[in-house]
Amino acid sequence: MTRHVSTRRAATAAGTAIVAAALIGAGLTTASAAPTAEKTPGASPTKLSASQRAELLRDADAEKARTAKELGLSSAEKLVVRDVVKDRDGSVHTRYERTYDGLPVLGGDLVVHETKSRRTEGVTKAHAGDLKVDTARxxxxxxxxxxxxxxxxxxxxxxxxxxxxxxxxxxxxxxxxxxxxxxxxxxxxxxxxIRTGAGHTQYSGDVELGTKQESSGFSLTDTGRGDHKTYDLGGGTSGQGTLVAGDDDEWGDGTPANKETAAADAHYGAALTWDYYKNVHGRDGIKGDGVGAYSRVHYGNNYVNAFWDDSCFCMTYGDGEGNAKPLTSIDVAAHEMTHGVTSHTAGLIYSGESGGLNEATSDIFGSAVEFSANNKEDVGDYLIGEKIDIRGDGTPLRYMDKPSKDGKSKDSWYRGIGQIDVHYSSGVANHFFYLLSEGSGAKEINGVKYDSPTADGKPVTGIGRDKAEKIWFKALTTYMTSNTDYAKARTATLDAAKDLYGADSAEYKGVDAAWAGVNVKAAKGKNKH
Known part of the structure; x- marks a missing residue:
């Protein structure tokens, strides 16, 4: 499946440049879209082994000087390879960071899109203009x-x-x-x-866990998923903690009183998320390199939050109010792990509209993993954090069908939305994803009632959650960059839908209609379709 870079790429096609993690701040579907055949299934990402991915990255690194020249970058600009995605049809999308006169360029990231024959057919840039900067100081x-x-x-x-x-x-x-x-x-x-999020488990019942037999006993080391480990901080707030281990291969008793229970929930959530990204999107681990992150439970005392930290490449969970409701449910675990995926793909800056999109991406895939898990104790829904009862009244933390139901999140885009907390501006993308998946109006899914409005009052017909997930993932990994805002996210998802299903497909039209339903319209000029 791998291939070597040719000694000479075709020149970049003119005019194809596309200008483009805290939980808490301050599968059944009823969609009935008309069946549409996937016109270009080859645009879906293929599964790469660690060695195949490493070879593609080495090839890109060896050719980065030539790539920079073909893109018309100045002699002061250099490319740094960060990530690569290969589609089933052989197309390759390579993500780069950029330096200028040896200095990191924040907002200089770009993605080069190549055909199977290594013809460069487009580039998505966070910053489209030239770089001319006086670096004397x-x-x-x-x-x-x-x-x-x-x-x-x-x-x-x-x-x-x-x-x-x-x-x-x-x-x-x-x-x-x-x-x-x-x-x-x-x-x-x-x-x-720091992106916060919000065995015999507390939330998912009795489950199988990936563990490792040690010289004496067992440990929560998932050898089948990149050696993902779960550690116990014991109320501390620093360090890695102690690897959760025991004499037997039984973990927790379903209650928070047993310290292994939260570890079992976190470990299970990490495994489900790993499997989801690998089986649905062909991504082998957070970085795509087959290496597992790790989880830390029992952070602090009465700590009502959970977070992802790039510096430790880990997810961390508090035990909630009264240390009785650990924030380790499936959707919360998937939310935090997804922050890592976002960090190593689009790298959406955690502020402004890009920060809202970062948070929404974690909610979107948190919900997707929950549906994919098909766990009878925690059925799939479009509610975020419904199991952890963070408000103490049985209500979820966030609602995707109508985000404003939480009292703070926004249903639709408006000028200035980038000035509010990213956990509330994320409502726009969460609402978009629900509309794209299920459509507007009243319906019941897995026993949960929803009633999703639209900003323009026009009905939206859903295309199904499975297709919506694939469109968002392709947009995230192929077309979004660090400073993508809502207008550019619209462009990115339309490009992804076009790649996967065709420009005349019901899926493409569904993306357009769902964005209109949350008041995100085509930007003037360069972002129009």
Missing amino acids: AKAAPKGARAVVWAASGTPRLAYEKVVKSTKKDGTPSRLHVVTDARSGKKIFQWDD
Whole structure:
């Protein structure tokens, strides 16, 4: 399945450039879309072994200088290979970071799209314009900061990025990236790269877990899923914790009083998420390299949250109010693990509209994994965190059919939505995904009643959740970049639908209608279809 890069690629086709993780902040489907044959199933991602993926990355790395030249980048610009996706038809989509005069370019990421014959047929860029930046002041970076080129918004310029580490009031760690203009010293942007989310398990009943037999006893080490491990922090808030182990291969008793129970839930959720991405989307682990992350349970005391942390490549879960409701349900575990997938694909900046899309992606696939699990104790639904009872009244944390039901999330896009908390601006994409999957109006799915409105009052017919998931995943991994906003997400999903089902398909039209249902319209000029 692998292939070597030819010594010379075809020149990039002119005009094809496409300009483009905390849980908590401050399968049955009733869709009845007309059956449509997949016109281009070859556009779906193929499963790559670790060695196949590594070879594609090595090939891209060997050709990165030539690629930069073909893209018309200046001599000061260099490409750094980050990720690769190969479709069933042989097309390859390679994601790069960019440097300028040796400095990292924030917002300089791009994806090169190639045919099976290695003809470059398009490129998706976070920043479409030229980079011309005076880097003379680069060595004057303040202590503890690094010089970067800021290209994620406005005119590219020399800037300083500083990471400020702290702990929030609820005990969640914070690693705040603050970007300031090198000339004026004024703050340009900031985001936090801690993504919070919200055996005999508490939420999923009796399940099978991937474990490892040690010299004495067993450990929660899933040898079939990249050696994913689950650790117990024992109420601590730092370090890796202690690997959960025991004399026998029995874990927990279904109650929070038994400390192994939360570990069993977290371990099970990680396994389900791994299987979902591998079996549905052909992605072998968070990075696509077959290497497992790890989970940490029993974080802090009465800690009512869960989060993903890139620096440890791990998911962390608190035990909830009274240490009685660990945040380890299937959808929460999948939510956190998905933050890792987003970080290693589109890299959506965790602030503004891109931050809302980052959060929504975790909710979307959190729900998808829950449906895919087909667990009778935690059936699939479009509710987020319904099992953990975070409000103490039996209501879920978020609703995808009508996000505003939680009192804070937004159903539709409006100018300025990027200024609110990403957990609430995510409602727009969550609502889009529900409409695309199931359509508008009243219906009941797996015993849960929904009634989804639309911004324009027009009905939307769903295309089915399975197709909606594939469209969002392809858009995330192939067309979204670090600064994708809602208008560009519309473009990305339409491009994905066109690739998978054709431009005249019901699926493509369904994507268009679902975005109209949440008031996201074509951007002027470059984002129109």
